[in-house]
Amino acid sequence: MTAGTAASAMNVSPNDMKYPVVHHVFFWLKNPDSKEDLAKLLAGVKTLSKIETVKELHVGVVASTEKRDVVDNSWAVSELIFFKDVAGQDTYQTHPLHLEFIKNCSHLWEKVIVYDAIKA
């Protein structure tokens, strides 16, 4: 049985092995009611997929799950990126496309929170 098959049987992603560094970013808009600002930020985040070290990019908005005390649904856009290693994330941070994104889009957000995880 390959590692991938074993992982799949357990519902653990084989990407855990390939891309163990996970960069979670949540953005809060300055104008949370502006559909235009939301669209601009979503489009901006999507440009990050072109960075070579970005192995997977998932761009999201708040899902309509049950409202519970522990659920934070005050944010607007989520960016979830898988990297092969911490060096890949370092490359991303200073990559021209990332700097361009910050230049073009940072006026749109009021707050950002980042969680950087590595496979346990």
Next chain:
Amino acid sequence: MTAGTAASAMNVSPNDMKYPVVHHVFFWLKNPDSKEDLAKLLAGVKTLSKIETVKELHVGVVASTEKRDVVDNSWAVSELIFFKDVAGQDTYQTHPLHLEFIKNCSHLWEKVIVYDAIKA
């Protein structure tokens, strides 16, 4: 060209299409210095992969990325789950294995934050 190939060429995961609902959970330990509590919580989170609607589970700890103002590295364990749909996440919430996890492990954490996203 299949959707998967197109997605891969853009570094966008094909799982965006298959598993668009993303459940991000961050846990803060009551005893952040206890390696034993950390190990127990990690083991507990890993049992969630057996729930049928959990399509991918990624379990993490804080990565050693650059310290920046926007990076929250005060948490201890991250749980990242991909679901096919919101119904899959509803099933997970009330699944016996999830309730068992909460019963066995909730004494270990002081705080939990959940972000539920859907592909934008």
